[in-house]
Amino acid sequence: MAFGVTRAELEAWKRKVAGGEVAYLTHYWYEPRFPGVNTVTKVGCGDLDRLADWCMRFGLNPAYIHERRPYPHFDLIGAKQIEILRLEGQWEQLKRFGLA
Template sequence: MAFGIKRDELVAWKKTVGNGEIAFLTHYWLDERFPDCHTVTKAGCADLDKLMAWGKQYGLRPEWIDHRNDYPHFDLFGKHEHDILLAEGLSEQLERFGLLHDIKKA
């Protein structure tokens, strides 16, 4: 279940992804499979080669891409989410969703 984002944020993310650019969308998230994770960041791009190359730099595997609808994306959570958002200069997302604390290394 996703919550904590505005419709215009989702529309902007979809537009950017559809234009073949890497785009990020962070929101609160509850999934019983991941009880310690309360947010997820979708890193998407309609250009699959570009998305795979982007993910490779962070150790993300192509088989982890969610090919749902027209918006292929990686779901980032936990330490990956934290570290990638920092590396991408998106600390405002970390702050907004209370993720600025240090994540323990797995």
């Protein structure tokens, strides 16, 4: 379940993903398998080849892409999430969710 994003933000992310853009959406998250992790960034792209290339660019395994149509995405958590958000200039998301 996602917390901390507006419907408008979610809809904008969906439009970008459906349009083949690489899009970032960070939200609060609770998953008991990951204690101490309270945010996730969904990096989505409707073009699976482009999303796989994005994964490889950051040393991530494309096998972990969630191929959920129409919004395939890769979940970023922890230190890698922060590292990639910084490299991609996602400053608003870093600040907003206390990751900066």
